[in-house]
Structures are given as C-alpha cells and as structure tokens.
Amino acid sequence: MQELGRLEDLPEAYRTALTGQNLVPLWPSLRAVLPPGKPTPRTQPICWSYEGLRPLLLQAGELTPIEKAERRVLVLANPGHGLDKMQASATIYLGMQLLLPGEWAPAHRHTPNAVRMIVEGEGAYTTVEGEKCPMSRGDLILTPTGLWHEHGHDGDKPVVWLDVLDLPLVYFMEASYVTEGKAQTVTAEANDRAYQRGGVVPAPVFNRAGEAFPMLRYPWVDVRATLVALAQSQPDLDAVQVAYVNPETGADCQKILGFSALMLRPGERLQLPARSCAMVFHQIEGGAGVSLEGHAFSLAEADTCCIPGYTPVTLSNRSKDQAAFIFIADDAPLQKKLGVYEVRN
Secondary structure, rough: OOOOOHHHHHHHHHHHHHHOOOOOHHHHHHHHOOOOOOOOOOOOOOOOOHHHHHHHHHHHHHHHOOOHHHOEEEEEEOOOOOOOOOOOOOOOOOEEEOOOOOOEEEEEEEOOOOEEEEEEEOOOEEEOOOEEEEOOOOEEEOOOOOOEEEEEEEOOOOHHHHHHOOOHHHOOOOOOEEEOOOOOOOOOEEEEHHHHHOOOOOOOHHOOOOOOOOOEEOOOOHHHHHHHHHHHHOOOOEEEEEEOOOOOOOOOOOOEEEEEEEEEEOEEEEOOOOOOOOEEEEEEEEEEEEEEOEEEEEEEOOEEEEOOOOOOEEEEOOOOOOOOEEEEEEOOOHHHHHOOEEOOO
C-alpha cells in the first residue's frame, strides 16, 4: 500500500496557516481512520468477574444512599476506550445496578435505549410507562428511548441487574439527555403473557394502539424453556439460540442493539465466525469458556465479558452433563441498518 506523507513533512508556516483557519490535512491521518483490510478497534477483550465486583457493589449500597446516587451503578468500563469514557465497546455501555429492600429509584426518561438483565434477587420491579414488570433472575426488561421508567423493591434481599445501553453512540451523536419525573401510577401488569405462543398475538382491537414496544418483559423461565425445547426437537442445530424480538413485527426488540440467548449443550464447543460487531457475553446459568486470538476467559454465573468485532470466538461448555446459558448483546441491528455489517468465515 502506498506510503502517505506525514504531517511533519509539511513546512511549519504552512501548518500554522492551516491551524489558523481550522483546517487539517487528511493524508497524514488517512490510514488511521481508514486502515487496510479491517478496522483497528479500541475495544479490548475483557472479562468482569461477578464474584469480584459484587462485594464492591454491596459496599456502594452502604456508602451511598439511593437519594444521593439516583441510580447506584458500577460501570463495566473497557480500558481500551479509557475508564472515564464508561464504554464496554464503541456503542455499548454496561453497568451493574444495585437496589436494596425498600428503595425506590425515581422516575426518569432518557434518549439512550436500555435493557435490564436481572442477575440476582427477587421482589424488585421496573415500571415502564405505567406497566409494572417484576424482576427475576435472567429476565430481560426493556426501557426504550423516551419511555418513563423507575425501579422499586418490595422484597427483603438485594437485587442486582446488568444495564445494557446504547449510551456511547447516543452521546457521540450529542443526543443524550435525561428528563426527571414523578412517581408513576401503575396502570397495567407486564404484558408478556399475551405473547407466549409463536404466531399468535392479541387481536388489533385489544392491542395498545401505536405502541412501538408491545412487550417490555421477557421472562427467563419462558426463554429457557424455549431453548431446551429447541435443543430437544432439533438436535442437529449448529447453535441453539433465540433472539429477543418485537412479537408483532419480528424485528429486533430495540433499534440499535440486538439481544439473544444461547444454550450450550453439555460438553459443546461452538465456533463463532468473525462478525463486524463487538459482542457482550453474560453468563446466566452454568459455566463457559470463551477463547479468541490471544485471550481466554472462564465465565462463571453472572460473569460478563466483551469481545471486539472482526474476531472469531470459540465458546465451550465446561460441564459434561449440564447445559450452559449465555445472554448476548451486540450492535448488529445498527450495523445492518447502516450497511456495514459483515460476517467473515
């Protein structure tokens, strides 16, 4: 590939003249923004141990009352982007959030889309636009852009969940902001039971007219049962995986990030091709090995790791007699909309 000129090759007076008019020559930096063959990611392979972070999260509950925190969260930051940037990848924010018994995280709405993957505990709930969504381990709860949401806890033990937001992207677009609100009035219970059979949805006359997100809570008990049934009915499947989608359109459940759940059969070893999108793996049940170029992680329950894009990954179930279940987040929906999504075998 042709070698391009360097900035220091230009006369100092010329560089000064450019700076004086807020101009920058492209060619010295062209290879940095358009590297040959594939991108040069800042996202580093990294794993966050739940066993390691949980005591620090509980300590945060002792040190900072919810009134002082609003949302008591430890951010899972990728050092490749700088810890101050609060990014797990270029487009994905991750945070472990703690809610203690009797606490209430006040209502607000914001432009970034968020989901909650429940990690431990019972008795807490999220209310989204008046719809109360109870939280149990493995449940996925959506709080899409612009919708009012708050968190409460009626139980007697700490509840923890993993927040996954498209905050880095929305912030980069200078479109990120929040609006504070008052406590919501619960008008309905979670609507997930209405969408429990494929091919059958509530009749339009009974639908919530114009709702872009008809289903806000995806119970783990149902997702897990679907994965087990899929593995039993189709034993030759290359991968036992289901996607979280809008039950009325079949499209991704949110517009920027995509979410799925994967079952690794006992002893299974699964090779994933290199995809252009970075991926987050969160272990819901069991244990799994994650290996890629120069790195290997061993995930226990509630551990989370991030893998950069354009990287082939091998997942392996460490158990010979028990299935392992993994939650996956990526930005494939956005990349497909932009026409830059790739799979490289």
